[in-house]
Amino acid sequence: MSTSGTSTTSSIDWGALIQAAVNAKLARATQISTKITANQAKVTAYQGLQTALSTLSSGLSTLSTAVINSFSTSVFASRAATVSATGNVSASAALSMAVNTGAATGKHTLTISQIATAQKVASASQSSQTSALGYSGTFSLGLAGGSTAEITVTSGMSLQDIQDAINAQTSTTNVQASIIQVSSGSYQLTLTGTEDAADISYSSTSGDDILNKLGITDSSGTFTNVLQTSQAAKFTLDGIALTRNTNDIQDVLSGVTFSLMQATPSGTSLTVDIEPDGSQITDALEAFVKNYNAFRDAVTAQQATNSDGTAASSAVLFGDGTMRDIMDQLQSILSTSVGGMTMANLGLSFNEKNELQLDTGTLSTILNTNLSGVTKLLAAQTTTSSSQLTVVNTGASPQSFTLDVNVDSSGKLVSASVEGDSSLFTISSDGKSIIGASGTIYAGMAFTYSGTTSQTITVTSTLGLANRIYQFAKTASGSTGALQTQISSLIDQDTSMSSKVSDIQSAATTFQSxxxxxxxxxxxxxxxxDNTLTYLKALLNAGSKN
Structure with missing residues (x-):
């Protein structure tokens, strides 16, 4: 009798079994990772809206207030000046000027009797500018009434060397030297004051009388060849005769610099017209239109749909309430009227694509005919009931309130309070300025007080469209705004979910092990x-053979 048996072999794919079990554990992590990816796409979209809204806000900063002073960045404080001539004179040849922000507007008549000049003198002709002259001496040089310097000349020095020695002291003496080549073998040294209306002062102190040797002065020290005399500028502004020792005049009209270039002939005059610079307002409004449409386009992109009406895959914020609320509030502000005017009066309107557009022709007309209305419509304005309280800055959030101003027995400003609270405003060290305290609703507001008695003053602020959009967009796009709230929430969710994914993956790794x-x-x-079976088969088969 013989015995036969079948051995057991393993054809099981153990790796596949293990991986299937692990994948079942990881399925939840995959779902969570998909949610994290979706959240990250939303964060990117929110950040895009945040950037566009921030750009919209910052672009409106110059339109948001109407403060008129030399520190203002408001376009309503920008100034432009035009100069026209009456009679046979070129306005551009006679006068150039610069006007600072906040300068008083108005029209002025200017005539120029003479421009300021510096004294200029020349030497006798010299045959060379590089050969040693053989003179040795020291002289003092400067302008009358100013500082002087001692200049030493040695026998080996040339005309060029003397020029260089004089110019080395120009910062002290305000006298500059130049060499002019009159012809071949003929050179003259000239001395020119760098300040107008002051004569050159010279004296020989030791050795050779250098300037006399060069033929600049005679034996008495008088200049022999005066090319130009020094004189002050003389002019009249609005019929008032004025004299200045310079042609660059900054102390006649506050914020205005006149540069006198030539006298105006008898019977002629210049008309200077200083007015608000409407081009700055136009530029700011054009930038607003561009920035508003950029934000609107970003919102529209998040509302895109497929042909079947479902949300496009790129529209990750489709139906988002925060985005919709921001857009609704912007449009609500734009539809507001202020002082009986609306954005239509500025030439602003929406086209068939609901994009904002600007008619610059309409804007130009309203700027020329009703600038005050434009200012009220767009900007925040703060006024006071006392001429002794001047507005320096309206701040980011202008307020209306009653201000109690208090001065001491000597007439010095000591405090300012609202409803008895003196912590809301601080007083500058010079006792002239009232400044809204940081962290309060009055932060950024600033006033100067010229009075010497205590009084109660009403402060009134009105908000224009540009100011309201500026404040709203700045807040909504800021670190505590609605968009950042959504971003932070999504980031927090992702952080929490990423931790869960890590936990699941760690558990799956342990499970796999x-x-x-x-x-x-x-x-x-x-x-x-299998080994036992093989052994038994062999044993049984061996016994069967026996």
Whole structure:
């Protein structure tokens, strides 16, 4: 009798079994990771809206207030000046001028009797500018009434060397030297004052009388060849005769610099017209239109749909309430009227695509005919009931309130309070300015007080469209605004979900290790059983043969 048996072999794919079990554990992590990716897309979209809204806000800063002073950045404080001539004179040849922000507007008549000049003198002709002259001496040089310097000349110095020695002291003496080549073998040294209306002062102190040797002065020290005399500028402004020792005049009209270039002939005059610079307002409004449409386009992109009406894959904020509320509030502000005017009066309107557009012709007309109305419509304006309280700055959030101004017995400003609270405003060290305290609703507001008695003053602020959009957009796009709130919430969610993914992945790794250990035991047991079976078969077969 013979015995036969069948050995047991393993064809099980243990790796596949383990991976399937692990994948089942990781399925939840995959779902969470998909949610994280979706959140990240929303964060990117919110950040794009945030940037566009911030750009819209910052671009409106110059339109948001109407403060008129030399520190103002408001376009309503920008100034332009035009100069026209009456009679046979070129306005551009006679006068140039610069006007600072906040300068008083108005029209002025100017005539120029003479311009200021500096004294200029020349030497006798010299045959060379580089050969040693053989003179040795020291002289003092400067302008009358000013500082002087001692200049030493040695026998080996040339005309060029003397020029250089004089110019080395120009910052002290305000006298500058130049060499002019009159012809071949003929050179003259000239001395020119760098300040107008002052004569050159010279004296020989030791050795050779250098300027006399050069033919600039005679034996008495008088200049022999005066090319130009020094004189002050003389002119009249609005019929008032004025004299200045310079042609660059900054102390006649506050914020205005006149540069006199030539006298105006008898019977002629110049008309200077200083007015608000409408081009700055136009530029600011054009920038607003561009920035508003950029934000609107970003919103529209998040409302895109497929042909079947479902949200496009790129529209990750489709139906988002925060985005919709911001857009609604911007449009609501734009539809507001202020002082009986609306954005239509400025030439602003929406086209068929609901994009904002600007008719510059309409804007130009209203700027020329009703600038005050434009200012009220757009900007924040703050006024006071006392001429002794002057507005320096309206701040980011202009307020209306009653201000109690208090001065001491000497007439010095000591405090300012609202409803008895003196912590809301601080007083400058010079006792002239009242400044809104940081962290309060009055922060950024500033006034100067010229009075010497205590009084109660009403402060009134009105908000224009540009100011309201500026404040709203700045807040909404800021670090505590609605968009950042959404961004922070999504980031927090992602942080929490990322932690869950890590936990799931860690648990899956541990589970995989456990399965691999357990299945290894199974494989070992099966291998052992196979070995036993083989042994038994061999044993039985051997017994059968016997």
């Amino acid at each position: 456990q399965l691999e250990a357990q299945y290894a035991k199974y494989q070992a047991a099966i291998a052992s059983a």
